[in-house]
Amino acid sequence: MQRIACLIEYIGTNFAGYQVQPNGRTVQQEIETSLMKLHKGQDIKVSASGRTDAGVHAKGQVIHFDSPLSIPADRWAKALNTLLPRDIRIIASQYVDTDFHARYTTTGKQYRYKVIRRDDIFMRNRAYYVPHSLDIEAMREACGYMLGTHDFSSFCAANTSVEDKVRTITQCEIAEHDDELNFILAGNGFLYNMVRIAVGTLLEVGSGKRSPSEVAQIISSENRKAAGKTAPAHGLYLWSVTYAKPLFIRENER
Amino acid sequence: MQRIACLIEYIGTNFAGYQVQPNGRTVQQEIETSLMKLHKGQDIKVSASGRTDAGVHAKGQVIHFDSPLSIPADRWAKALNTLLPRDIRIIASQYVDTDFHARYTTTGKQYRYKVIRRDDIFMRNRAYYVPHSLDIEAMREACGYMLGTHDFSSFCAANTSVEDKVRTITQCEIAEHDDELNFILAGNGFLYNMVRIAVGTLLEVGSGKRSPSEVAQIISSENRKAAGKTAPAHGLYLWSVTYAKPLFIRENER
Structure with missing residues (x-):
């Protein structure tokens, strides 16, 4: 058995999310179905860096699986891409050590949230x-309060069972391209809905409903009700996942 | 009766083209169906600056129609947008003189053709x-030969009935944004498939299959067979249409 890691992208629109579930089309199910075809009916389980919700996109999700087949590393991407539907693509594939785990060995993640200021079909x-x-300047000021190590309970969906809600945010900034705003958040880990709640709160700052410094108070309150609305799923992209050893070399892209 | 002009955009992917035809969903049919609803069953005919083929997109198509209804100019866009499917949108609407005609009074058009150099779902x-x-430099050199007034028979689909194939190209350039190339062509009018054949030919120059100066020879041959392949429809956008009097004020966009 050898372990293979893949860098993948998908358009979240027509998925009920990443993770297999009884009803609805999922990214994991599509990949496992394609792997089963490659393995002549053998069931191959896939692990991802984390799940994404319905409607959420990925430009740099990472998965791994174990296979008894021996084929050149880059052929895994080519073979899977011929079997996968058009809204999932394997960008790169490579063999990794068996102590690599797409989820448990991550050292950080970057998410991006796209806001457009002019309607565009x-x-x-x-x-x-x-x-x-x-x-934008008020939102950028508010971004500063997100940086660092905090208990982010205020930015976590209320129905979560995770106990430790302390996370370290290393990047929180807003890039502007024409009519598009990119909210870029990176850190060692993210709580459930954390990016969408953060963006929803920042947008309330941008709309003048809250002052930038309120974000510091929201964090220290450790109360979901103190933060703003959860921004909709369809603006969110899982942009990249990092591991102790660089896994895939890829240029940064917009 | 008053004449209304609209600036519209559409995603061409799920249309059999702009113009109404017996089989297949068309942009014109969707707009006429929405207008019929607004006019309580009355049939309202729509004229566009020109048709676009199946798969071709529009960021700045212009249409006009006549209506007995008197509603504020910008309400036409709002009312139609509530009725139209999600892949067509009216960007702006205004009343125009009855001597305005979306097709017959155009003074020029701009098309853009998008090429991506890295696969991206x-x-x-x-x-x-x-x-x-x-x-890219070779293609840019070739673009220079497209400029000016020429008989563009070589860049016209063979099955066209148009007699006069002389057109004036005022802009032919390639803009680069990250991994995207935008071929921008503007002129007083375009023959059937002219932009797609021009881009297909320029790409053959870019691939080293032809020298830039061959484009001059292709034009003077006045023979479709001398030019390159027709580039696929899905990269093409009708970007803007101009009239003697500026019709819609809109910022230029990528």
Whole structure:
């Protein structure tokens, strides 16, 4: 048996999320179905860096699986891409040590959240359209309060069972490209809905409903009700996942 | 009766083209169906600046129609957008003189053709993926030969009935954004498939199959067989249409 890791992208729109579930089409199920075809009916289980919700996209999700087949590393991507549906693609594939685990050995993740400020049908389901004006400088000031190690209970969906809600955020910034805002958040780990709640709160700062310094108070309250609304899923992208050893060399992209 | 002009965009992927036809979903049919609802069953005919083929997108198509209804100009866009499917959107609407005609009074058009050089599922159906390397400087040199007034028979689909194939190209350039190339062509009018044949030919120059100066010879041959392949429809966008009087004020966008 050898362990293979893959860098994958998918358009979340027509999935009920990443993880296999009884009802609805999922990314994991599509990949496992394709792997079963490659393995002549043998069941191959796939592990990902983490799940993504329905509608959430991925530009740099990482998965791994074990296989008895011996084929050149890059052929895994090619073979799977011929079997996968058009909204999932394997960008790269390589053999890894068996102590690598897509989920348990991650050292960090980056998410991006796209907001568009002019309606554009080509971006529907791929960015969140905010028609009103936004104070970008106020949002950037608020981003500063997100940095560092905090208990992020206020930015975690209330129905989560995770006990330790302390996470370290190493990047929280807003990049502007024409009419598009990219909220970039990176850290050692993220709680359930954490990015979407953070973006929803930052947008309330941008709309003038909250002051930037309120974000510090929201964090210290450790109370989900103190934070803003959860921004919709369709603007969110799992952008990249990092491991102790660099796994895939890929240029950074917009 | 008053004449209304609209600036519209659509994603061409799920249309059999702009123009109404017996089989297949068309942009014109969707707009006429929505107008009929607004007019309580009355049939309203729509005229566009020109048709677009199946799979071709529009960011700045212009249409007009006549209506007995008197509603504020910008309400036409809002009312139609509530009725139209999600892959067509009215960007702006305004009243125009009855001597305005979306097709017969155009003074020029701009098309853009998007080529991506790295596969990206988010751009599938929206750009043409060219995996091999391209010599952009060679293509830019070739673009120069397209400029000016020429008989463009070589860049016209063979089955066209149009007699006069002389057109004036005022802009032919290639803009680069990250991994995306935008072929921008503007002129007083375009023959059937002209942009797609031009881009297909320029890509053959970029691939080293032809020299840049061959484009001059292709034009003077006045023979479709001398030019390159027709580039696929899904990379093409009708970007803007101009009239003697500026019709819609809109920022230029990528």
